[in-house]
Amino acid sequence: MKKRPNSPPLSEWKVLVFASKDEPLALLLNSIPILKSRITIIYDVKKALEALNHGNYTHVMSDVTKQNPMARRIMTWVHVNHPDIETYYLGVNGHPSGEIDIWKLSGGKIFTHSMIGIDPLTEPLSVLYTEETPIKWLSHAKCECLQIRERLDHRRNNVVMIIGASGTAKAVLAQIAHFSSQRCEGLFVFANCSPSETGGLNDNIWTAECENRLRRSIRHMFDQSDRGSVYFHGIDKLDIVAQHIMFEEIKKVVDAPVSEKNPRLIICATSKYLEEDVGKGNFSTELFSLISDHIINIPSLSQFKDELPMLAENLLRAYCLTERIPDRKLTKDALDTIRSHVWDENLRGLFQVLKQSYMMADSTYIKPIHLNLSPHLDKNDTLIDQSHSIKAALLKHKGVVTRAAKELDVSRSHLYNLMEGLEIPKGFGLPPIKKKQREERERKNIAKQKNQK
Incomplete structure (x- = not known):
């Protein structure tokens, strides 16, 4: 109150x-x-x-x-x-407050109930989603979701595919849509399709009993989410046999009358475009055809670097508001640090850093020293993002390439090759005195080589 x-x-x-x-x-x-x-x-x-x-x-x-x-x-x-x-x-x-039913894929063969939980990002992002904010990343995501909502046939059960890089809050946006619709009377079931245990993924060891167990577990999740939503996280992580079973079970729901006990919306999420996997035979053509009629694309934060400070400020404000804790502000230097960082974990990574920095700050203001940021490389990074990460690692370790390479989890020679390809000069990040000493040594080496010739 x-x-x-x-x-x-x-x-x-x-x-x-x-x-x-x-x-x-x-x-x-x-x-x-x-x-x-x-x-x-x-x-x-x-x-x-x-x-x-x-x-x-x-x-x-x-x-x-x-x-x-x-x-x-x-x-x-x-x-x-x-x-x-x-x-x-x-x-x-007391309708469940953003609580979701979480299931995991055990051994790649059966979905088992894991827990009932609340995603800590859901409520802060819900605040921003409700407000009229000029944040372009959020506006883009809202526009994608609203366009698909208008295209859905509410006289039948629907399937939607969400595509977005890791950490782009695909599941959170799906939950916000669920709790803002008539489906909120039903459960939101979150099913992680990444096997929780190693092994069990070889097509040759699938038996009729294994297939039936997977079918029953999928059917049970659908029954649990009657009139609600089912969200399959990482649908591309299923092997080809499991994909075929998933296709058959989703098809039954889509074809069934809405009066029957079924989820009203099935959401399949992936971090990559699946066309290439379909062409190589690594993803079921039938399943792709079934789930790809309605596609929502969630952009990465790297596409909106200039507005990262505004997003961070608003997300921190929403976090403080929903947690009922005193406001804290990011200093200009902290905002500049956030803008220059490469957020491979996207919104979820930013949110985690903001929460940690709030706890570490000992005053009203959050400074760069409170931001626990570690530069790293990702295979999906753009050349600009790679350059940012390498420069950040070199600056952090004062130009010592060996230490920077260890931070980035690459070999020293590979880092030198990357620096050459990205036109990052040798000695970048060195203190002025050491940089001058390095340049002097290089000049002497060049002169010595000329004299030898």
């Missing part, structure tokens, strides 16, 4: 009630000691936010607890945009 300094008398109250269901509403209305004519009841999140912008309300109340993700989104938005409005959670309807 958040209170204003001067609360108006009851006669001046104007209340917006965000309601999730009709059943507990009568009890809630009877508990509000004002005329019913001064109460507006809204069931839709978007309509509630529009009304709050134009309705001059004094109070916002919810018929659910703060565990409801949609109610939390509204209350958080009110805290940010209308701090003079009082907010109350008055309900007992």
Whole structure:
């Protein structure tokens, strides 16, 4: 609950009630000691936010607890945009608050239930997703999601494929879409398709019993997510036999009437474009054809380097807001460090660094020293990103190539080859005195070679 300094008398109250269901509403209305004519009841999140912008309300109340993700989104938005409005959670309807059902692929042969959990990035990103922010990365992701939502046939069960590099919050965006839709009454099931154990991936050892066990586990997840969503993380990690089984089970759901017990939306996520794997026979043509009608592309942060400081500031603010902790600010030098860093883990990596830096900072301001950043190379990095990482490693280790190579997990000779290809001069990162000494030695060596000739 958040209170204003001067609360108006009851006669001046104007209340917006965000309601999730009709059943507990009568009890809630009877508990509000004002005329019913001064109460507006809204069931839709978007309509509630529009009304709050134009309705001059004094109070916002919810018929659910703060565990409801949609109610939390509204209350958080009110805290940010209308701090003079009082907010109350008055309900007992504790819909799971962003909780997801997590399954893992054991031995590559069967999905088993792992845990029920909450992704720590979901709530902060939900805040930014709800707000009207100029962050281009988020605007792009929202636009992709909304375009697909408009194309879905709501008279049937649908399949969507999300493509995005590691750490681009594919699962979080899928959860936000789930909890903002009518599917929120059903479960969000997260299934990790990367085998949790080594072995068991050879096609030759698949038996009829193994296939049946995998079918039953997939079917069980679909039953659990009745009217909800199922998210398959890393669908390309399945072997070709498992892909064929997955195709058959998803096809049954797509073809089934919506009245039957099935998820309303199946989401298949991958970190790469699958056309090449399909052409090489490494990914099922049937499964690709089934899941690729509706594709959402989530961009990497490397495509939006100039706005990284603004994204970091807003993500830190949302984190502080949702955790109910005091605000902290990033200094200009910290923002410059964030801009120049190569975020191979994308948004999730940035969020993790911001959380750690908040705990390490001993004042209101977060400085570069509080940012736990380690430069490293990734095979998917652009040439510009590779150059940034190498320069960062060399600067960190004061130009000592051996140490920089160890940090980047490459050999010393390979790092020299990369530096030559990226036109990074030898001696980059050395302190001025050592750099001058190095240049002097090189001049003497050149002169000596000339004299020998």
